[in-house]
Amino acid sequence: xxxxxxxxxxxxxxxxxxxxxxxxxxxxxxxxxxxxxxxxxxxxxxxxxxxxxxxxxxxxxxxxxxxxxxxxxxxxxxxxxxxxxxxxxxxxxxxxxxxxxxxxxxxxxxxxxxxxxxxxxxxxxxxxxxxxxxxxxxxxxxxxxxxxxxxxxxxxxxxxxxxxxxxxxxxxxxxxxxxxxxxxxx
Numbered sequence: 001x002x003x004x005x006x007x008x009x010x011x012x013x014x015x016x017x018x019x020x021x022x023x024x025x026x027x028x029x030x031x032x033x034x035x036x037x038x039x040x041x042x043x044x045x046x047x048x049x050x051x052x053x054x055x056x057x058x059x060x061x062x063x064x065x066x067x068x069x070x071x072x073x074x075x076x077x078x079x080x081x082x083x084x085x086x087x088x089x090x091x092x093x094x095x096x097x098x099x100x101x102x103x104x105x106x107x108x109x110x111x112x113x114x115x116x117x118x119x120x121x122x123x124x125x126x127x128x129x130x131x132x133x134x135x136x137x138x139x140x141x142x143x144x145x146x147x148x149x150x151x152x153x154x155x156x157x158x159x160x161x162x163x164x165x166x167x168x169x170x171x172x173x174x175x176x177x178x179x180x181x182x183x184x185x186x
Contacts, residue, residue, distance in 0.1 A: 064169040065129050067177040068139050071167065072126050076145050079121035084110040095170060096180040119150030132166065141165045
């Protein structure tokens with residue numbers, strides 16, 4: 001790939017010189033941004049995603065804890081008919097790894113025949129959100145969830161269970177927080 005770029009650059013310089021140009025062609029602002037994004041992706045192995053639209057679950061995410069709670073509630077409350085749409089909605093309101101994880105979940109559940117056939121659903125509440133000691137912008141999230149099914153006995157008698165996740169948040173602007181990482185631990 002580097003050889004291809006050098007070849008293209010040499011061709012551009014040659015064409016510029018042959019046409020009587022005395023300076024290299026100027027790169028547009030967009031081209032510079034794209035090259036910067038590619039350089040960052042090569043260094044970090046992640047292409048930077050654009051920020052999410054300025055819409056938020058249940059109102060403005062004025063604090064990190066509010067962003068985490070809204071994301072967690074959306075992540076744990078779903079049914080077989082809505083899970084793909086719910087995950088796409090979370091993806092639209094998150095960035096980075098959290099966006100990628102929810103996009104993947106939306107894609108995987110979209111055609112999940114067993115999920116729909118069983119009428120599987122999950123419902124829960126956020127029990128606690130606390131900063132992760134020594135790790136800025138990371139939070140421990142504790143939820144209590146119950147998975148049920150309307151067309152199978154697989155979940156019959158199942159008691160609500162405690163779950164833990166680690167959430168990472170990013171500040172987009174003053175009083176504008178978004179979830180950028182979501183890592184279920186249990």
